Amino acid sequence: xxxxxxxxxxxxxxxxxxxxxxxxxxxxxxxxxxxxxxxxxxxxxxxxxxxxxxxxxxxxxxxxxxxxxxxxxxxxxxxxxxxxxxxxxxxxxxxxxxxxxxxxxxxxxxxxxxxxxxxxxxxxxxxxxxxxxxxxxxxxxxxxxxxxxxxxxxxxxxxxxxxxxxxxxxxxxxxxxxxxxxxxxxxxxxxxxxxxxxxxxxxxxxxxxxxxxxxxxxxxxxxxxxxxxxxxxxxxxxxxxxx
Ligand SMILES: Nc1ncnc2c1ncn2[C@@H]1O[C@H](COP(=O)(O)OP(=O)(O)O)[C@@H](O)[C@H]1O
Ligand SMILES: [Mg+2]
Numbered sequence: 399x400x401x402x403x404x405x406x407x408x409x410x411x412x413x414x415x416x417x418x419x420x421x422x423x424x425x426x427x428x429x430x431x432x433x434x435x436x437x438x439x440x441x442x443x444x445x446x447x448x449x450x451x452x453x454x455x456x457x458x459x460x461x462x463x464x465x466x467x468x469x470x471x472x473x474x475x476x477x478x479x480x481x482x483x484x485x486x487x488x489x490x491x492x493x494x495x496x497x498x499x500x501x502x503x504x505x506x507x508x509x510x511x512x513x514x515x516x517x518x519x520x521x522x523x524x525x526x527x528x529x530x531x532x533x534x535x536x537x538x539x540x541x542x543x544x545x546x547x548x549x550x551x552x553x554x555x556x557x558x559x560x561x562x563x564x565x566x567x568x569x570x571x572x573x574x575x576x577x578x579x580x581x582x583x584x585x586x587x588x589x590x591x592x593x594x595x596x597x598x599x600x601x602x603x604x605x606x607x608x609x610x611x612x613x614x615x616x617x618x619x620x621x622x623x624x625x626x627x628x629x630x631x632x633x634x635x636x637x638x639x640x641x
Contacts, residue, residue: 401464403428403588404449404557409458409468411444418444419455420612426557431579431589433603433620435596437633441612442592443485446559449590450482451475462557476505481555483546485562485592491535495526495545498534502552517552524548524578540571547578551587558582560591564598572598600624608633 402425411419418441426432434442447453449460451472460468467478481502489498496514499521503513521530524544529537537545543563550558560579564572579602583589593599599606599620606623608615610632616623623629 400427402426402461403463404590405461405464406445406449407459407461409445409448409455409460411441411448411453411455417612419448419609421458422609422612422614423458424607424614424617426588426590427605428588429583429586430604431583431591431602433599433606434590434592434609435594435599435606435623435633436609436615438594439611440609442609443561444612445609446482446561446590446592449475449557450480450559473505476553476555479554479556480559481550481553481557481587482559483543483550483561483563485565487542487546489534489537489542489545489549492533494531494533495521495537495548496530498545499548499552502549505553516554517548520548520551523581524551525574540567540575543567543575544578547582551582555587557588557590560589560593562592562594565594576602596624 404426406422406424409419409422422445436442448455448468451470451474454469459466462478467475496517499517500513503516507513507516521527524547526544526548534545564575567575603620606620607617608623608629615632616626616629
């Protein structure tokens with residue numbers, strides 16, 4: 399395997415008595431779409447928070463291109479090249495789409511003009527061009543997910559973390575979302591995505607890492623992972639056995 403763009407090394411994180419992540423270890427290959435899967439409470443969002451710097455692991459470390467980023471905080475991780483969307487959409491409701499995305503752009507660009515130019519370009523790329531001047535709270539649910547992606551992309555990430563970006567969308571909306579994810583990857587951004595809907599995730603990802611009860615359960619190609627007996631027992635259920 400080539401040098402990983404992100405290396406998660408024995409990361410543990412507890413909240414009081416709850417061990418959300420225990421010794422989690424995996425590599426992310428530059429340019430891939432990696433699926434991070436596992437049942438509710440498996441520790442996926444906590445791991446994202448650790449990679450994005452919002453939480454500090456109790457033990458272990460996370461490297462971006464060989465440099466330790468864990469424990470640096472969210473601002474430093476953004477500057478280092480980690481972008482993220484949140485499972486619960488966090489747009490600023492009273493602001494327009496353009497203003498929301500400019501917040502992302504300001505992470506790297508200090509002047510208003512260039513930040514706006516960057517935001518306009520990203521909004522167009524995310525298919526929200528005609529909605530740029532609309533207040534964020536007026537967007538449809540799939541548009542709100544696109545806004546999250548646009549705001550994250552405006553920070554010019556090298557690695558983008560997508561937390562349940564397609565969950566709750568109709569199949570048609572999810573297909574359109576998948577196209578956006580592929581387009582982001584084609585621009586050279588490495589993607590780690592958490593998704594609960596396996597049918598959506600499997601055709602999209604190059605590899606899967608499965609967490610269960612905060613620990614690594616399995617990893618490999620999507621095809622191998624869905625056939626893994628432990629994964630079937632822990633998560634997928636019988637409907638995948640014959641797949
Ligand atoms: N900020 C927090 N405070 C307390 N417990 C938390 C916090 N964040 C997550 N947890 C707990 O950690 C475990 C893993 O949660 P989470 O990472 O959200 O899992 P997932 O995203 O896989 O559903 C759960 O038991 C959850 O309740
Ligand atoms: Mg989660």
